[in-house]
Amino acid sequence: MTLWAAADAAEATGGRVTSDWRADGISIDTRSLQPGDLFIALSAARDGHDFVADALAKGAAAAVVSRVPEGVAPDAPLLVVPDVMDALRALGSAGRARSRAQVIGITGSVGKTSTKDMAREMLAEFGKVHAAEASFNNHWGVPVTLARLPQDADFAVIEMGMSNAGEIAPLTALARPNVAIVTAVAPAHLESLGSLDAIAQEKASIFAGLEPGGTAIYPAGLPTSPILDAAAADHAASCLPFGEGDLPLHLHDIRQTETALVLRAKVGRMALAVRLVNSGAHAAGNALACLGVAHALGLDLARAALALGRWQPPAGRGLRQKIMLDPVEEASFTLIDDAFNANPASMSAALALLAQTKPGPNGRRIAILGDMLELGPDAGAMHAALAGDPAMAQVRLVHCVGPLMAKLHAALPLRQRGRSTQAAEALLDHVHTLVAPGDVVLVKGSKGSRVSRVVDALRGLDTTSSQKKGLQCYSG
Template identity: 55%
Template sequence: MTLWTSAEAAAATGGQATTDWAATGVSIDTRTIETGDLFVALKAARDGHDFVQMALDKGAAAALVTHRPEGVAEDAPLLIVDDVLSGLESLGAAARARTQAKVLAITGSVGKTSAKEMARVVLSHQGRTHAAEASYNNHWGVPLTLARMPQDTEFAIIEIGMSNPGEIEPLSRLARPHVALVTTVAAAHLEAFEDLTGIAREKASIFKGLEDAGTAIYNSDIPADCLEVVEAAAWEAAKIAFRVGADEAAQYRLGNVQLADGTTIVEADLRDIGPLMFKLNTAGRHFAANGLAILAATRALGGDLVQGALDLGLWQPPAGRGTLEHVTTDPAREETVALIDDAFNANPTSMTAALEVLASYTPVDNVGHVVKGRRVAILGDMLELGADEMAMHAAIADNPHMTDIHLVHCAGPRMRALYDALPEEKRGAYADIASDLAGQATRLVDAGDVVLVKGSKGSKVSLVVDAIRKLGHPDG
């Protein structure tokens, strides 16, 4: 199905099409480009203009450029604009303007990608739903997601992230959501802000892009000064605002949450409806809060709340964000290691949530070289936390869930602070870099263990995940 004709794209961007063409998709990467895509020649680490001919050779319908690159034929299908990123933004704005879709925008220090995927699962069972296939939540990811949106979309989910102040509001204004959600406010990217309330203000700026009569939804289980900031911003911008959380004032109140060996049972109370229960087929108290927020958003978008609660059970976390798999170390004896891959991102809030998940699992005794099965945490550095980063790492030793964790391996100079703060009996291996820890994989874990691997993406602790997988054959 045609997504953009040359005439439509030229009208949207104010650019000039060199020929008539029709695109069925939009791409910024020649490695994943598909036949019929419009290739957008962005400038990043490399200038996308250097790859225009490659894109055309791979079947691109046309390329969005500022000029005809050297070596590209004069009759090549191009859309020439003054600035490529601005052109992509204009495509995104035009795509948003021509659809009747109800739009949900999501941000938060923790959980926005998981929440986006929950929303995709729920809403896709209630109408034609569009969302990015990855975490396309920055200055090019949001317009790209919008530019890819088919005109007949009924629900659109836009994830919006930030690294520095002032990034969220313009992206929200581009997306023009009917419902905007802040999953939480926590110490992530703290080095770019004076304090946590600065992060709260930035996250709450998502509400400024709301359409008239829009709905703001926010997690109320955050520090009081941050809640004050978020709540004020919500009511300033939205016609309706909903609190989601465990506090008594929450319209969507989170009640009892039970974690047990890979499942989460959630009891909630909806002020104008009554009690509600739903189940997630993965463990995590933070997932429970996000699930309830997505149900609130579904209802605000005009969806079926009860059907959504049922469909949440179909959701699984994205790769590297708490996924569970079993690595078979001895197929003949059916010996496995349960591996929780949470190596994509980390901050103190998500670390607490991950440790609670690990503590909820039951290891298997009498199957490995170590008689008792263990709960093992393999932790890499949490990055971008600012001046107090070492204290934040050391404080993990006092986390209440540490009582139920048998062994902790650490990688990275920041995690050294945790390693030194741990009691001797919980200290496992330490390495300055994750690759060195990965080289010790056979000594880090044993059959019967439940193993959590968590750290910021830049810590490269995912190398340990890969090393553990290579100990056997994943079957889960």
């Protein structure tokens, strides 16, 4: 199915086409480009124009360029524009404008991607869903997602992230969501924003892009919730705060089992139960926000709750796996892979999940924790404070990775101190000594801490042939 015809792309961007072409997709990376894609020659670490010839050789339908690159024929299929990034934004805006989809915009200090994936799973019960790839949530990721939006999609789920003040507003203006979610306000990006209030104000700016009649969904009961309340009141026709208490989205009860989180909630006047496989209590708010989306869009809430139960955490975001050390003796340990990102709030939630997961016979709870980055001048104190987290008392050993996590290592009682290394690579040759049958092992840290490499090494301990073919997840 054609996504962009040459004439439509030229009209959207004000550019000039060198020939007639039709593109089935959008690509910004020749490594993942598929035949028929429109290649966008963005410039970041490298100038995308240097890859246009390669893109065309791999079957790209055309390329968006600001000049004809060296080695590319003048009559090659091109869309020539004054500025490639501006053209991408224009394609995103045009993709949004021509779509019939109900658009859900999501931001927050934690839980953005998980909530996006939950919403995608839930909305697939009701129609065709288009959602952001991976974490395509920045100044180029959002327009790429919108430019890829099929005209016949019923729903679009757009994730919006930020590192500095003023980044959410242009993204929400582009996406023009019908429903906007703030998942949480927590100390992430303190280094650039300076305070929780500033973070809340930046997150709340997602509501400014709401379409007329739009709905704002956000957490109640936080110190910064009044900031969210005020922004929602200014821009939304309907406000759905979520949490405990007398709220439109009321979390009544949560129960943690060995293999799932069971939550009971009241959405409007309807009582619902949701079972989230391999999830901890931190996922309850994300699920409640998704039920708020279903409520705002007038969808069947009972079907929505059942559909949410099909979601599972992906790799790097709480995925739980059984790693077989000896198939004959059936000796294994449980790995909780939460190595994609970290801040104090998500770290506390991950430790709570570890504390609630029961080890096997003679097994231990072990945490391998990497630095939490971009926390500003109080970062060291925030890392050390994890020693006092209520869940930490249930953890037998803590291995610390990075100069900031060294502060936690020093703050822990001697009996809990495992290894402390400056870099994740220093643990790779020793992972076989860190685990034993029956253990439950949490690995968590910011992406820049590279603790995902420890996850890979732990997976490499699996002795079964099925593990060599792919991840072996279990759901109880």
